[in-house]
Amino acid sequence: MVASVRLVRYTPSSAAAALMRRPPGKAIVSIGGRHPLAVYVVTGGAGFIGSNIVARLVAEGQEVRVLDNFATGHRENLAEFSTKIGVFEGNVSDADLLRSAFAGADYVLHQAALASVQRSVGDPVATDRANVHGTLRVLVAARDAGVKRVVYASSSSVYGDVAELPKHEAMTPAPKSPYAVSKLAGEHYCAVFPAIYGVETVSLRYFNVFGPRQDPKSQYAAVIPIFISGIMAGREIQVFGDGEQSRDFTYVDNVVEANLRAAQAKGAAGKAYNVGTGERHTLNELIELLQQLIGRAARVEYGAERAGDVKHSQADIARARADLGYEPQVSFEEGLRRTVQWFRSTESTTFFLVDR
Numbered sequence: 001m002v003a004s005v006r007l008v009r010y011t012p013s014s015a016a017a018a019l020m021r022r023p024p025g026k027a028i029v030s031i032g033g034r035h036p037l038a039v040y041v042v043t044g045g046a047g048f049i050g051s052n053i054v055a056r057l058v059a060e061g062q063e064v065r066v067l068d069n070f071a072t073g074h075r076e077n078l079a080e081f082s083t084k085i086g087v088f089e090g091n092v093s094d095a096d097l098l099r100s101a102f103a104g105a106d107y108v109l110h111q112a113a114l115a116s117v118q119r120s121v122g123d124p125v126a127t128d129r130a131n132v133h134g135t136l137r138v139l140v141a142a143r144d145a146g147v148k149r150v151v152y153a154s155s156s157s158v159y160g161d162v163a164e165l166p167k168h169e170a171m172t173p174a175p176k177s178p179y180a181v182s183k184l185a186g187e188h189y190c191a192v193f194p195a196i197y198g199v200e201t202v203s204l205r206y207f208n209v210f211g212p213r214q215d216p217k218s219q220y221a222a223v224i225p226i227f228i229s230g231i232m233a234g235r236e237i238q239v240f241g242d243g244e245q246s247r248d249f250t251y252v253d254n255v256v257e258a259n260l261r262a263a264q265a266k267g268a269a270g271k272a273y274n275v276g277t278g279e280r281h282t283l284n285e286l287i288e289l290l291q292q293l294i295g296r297a298a299r300v301e302y303g304a305e306r307a308g309d310v311k312h313s314q315a316d317i318a319r320a321r322a323d324l325g326y327e328p329q330v331s332f333e334e335g336l337r338r339t340v341q342w343f344r345s346t347e348s349t350t351f352f353l354v355d356r
């Protein structure tokens with residue numbers, strides 16, 4: 001059975017009270033250079049990446065609030081923290097909800113978005129509303145609440161299909177899909193808010209993130225959860241193209257670490273950073289590794305390439321290393337091992353039984 005999530009409606013006064021509950025002795029202790037017991041709002045916290053951020057913050061003893069409309073995220077992603085976090089259910093475009101959620105907050109880690117190239121090709125207006133208008137609303141609310149910094153989840157898709165690899169932040173973005181346009185528009189808003197409104201922002205361009213809690217069932221699911229669940233179940237998996245397209249597949253813990261560093265790093269405000277591993281692997285390599293880890297042969301069907309997909313992607317992470325002190329801690333292989341293990345441990349319980 002799936003545990004239900006406690007919904008906590010915070011009001012500005014309860015947020016202020018929460019701040020005052022900080023044990024005075026603890027307030028001066030620092031974890032990895034970060035101030036403990038700060039108040040973090042994670043938009044999209046019920047999603048894949050957001051819930052992994054929430055897990056880390058809760059483990060560190062931070063105060064965590066999630067704002068999510070559960071469009072693509074799931075309550076079961078938050079079930080294990082349900083007594084430890086506040087959940088604000090609703091849209092990132094809802095100014096009143098944002099005001100309540102951001103009252104007294106130190107940092108906003110803005111992950112909420114419709115996070116799919118294919119979905120954006122089918123419904124570009126919905127993607128724009130959630131990703132562009134939603135981000136603008138988040139920034140305005142952060143300004144009004146006096147939030148110290150907003151970290152924005154951008155995407156490697158802003159680079160488009162440029163031939164030069166690895167992709168670095170000085171390149172001119174060339175988005176190829178409505179989704180990529182929306183992520184770039186959000187970055188542009190983030191870039192102007194520090195100078196005009198004094199709101200500190202940092203944009204992180206994630207490169208193909210994977211790991212526990214990534215949804216294999218959505219129509220727009222990413223390739224790694226689809227392949228793992230497909231191979232485990234003996235289903236045929238589909239590759240669009242010849243399988244030689246490559247990606248900088250990044251384990252989610254690396255992305256979580258980048259977010260926490262970006263919230264604090266001096267001199268990072270107003271900038272964009274690649275968050276990847278600096279390597280790339282083809283889909284054929286991925287399938288080979290998954291077969292070994294799962295111990296089962298994959299049934300692969302190769303088909304036509306998809307509109308909006310880029311051929312190769314690989315991050316240059318020099319800027320994130322220099323400014324954020326970011327270093328990917330979990331390799332592609334180790335990340336896949338952990339992800340397969342997670343799928344095994346959840347296969348017979350919650351995730352595969354939940355109807356959506």
Ligand SMILES: NC(=O)c1ccc[n+]([C@@H]2O[C@H](COP(=O)([O-])OP(=O)(O)OC[C@H]3O[C@@H](n4cnc5c(N)ncnc54)[C@H](O)[C@@H]3O)[C@@H](O)[C@H]2O)c1
Pocket residue numbers: 043044045046047048049050067068069070071072073074090091092093110111112113114115116130134153154155156183205206207208209210222
């Ligand atoms: N997963 C990746 O490989 C990847 C790569 C690049 C960028 N990103 C970005 O990272 C972020 C998180 O992606 P994810 O993979 O965890 O996706 P996800 O779909 O699992 O999470 C997104 C979350 O945002 C919520 N959400 C969507 N629209 C909302 C709205 N209007 N109001 C409130 N909540 C809303 C969803 O319910 C969900 O919980 C997104 O901004 C995405 O664009 C992800």
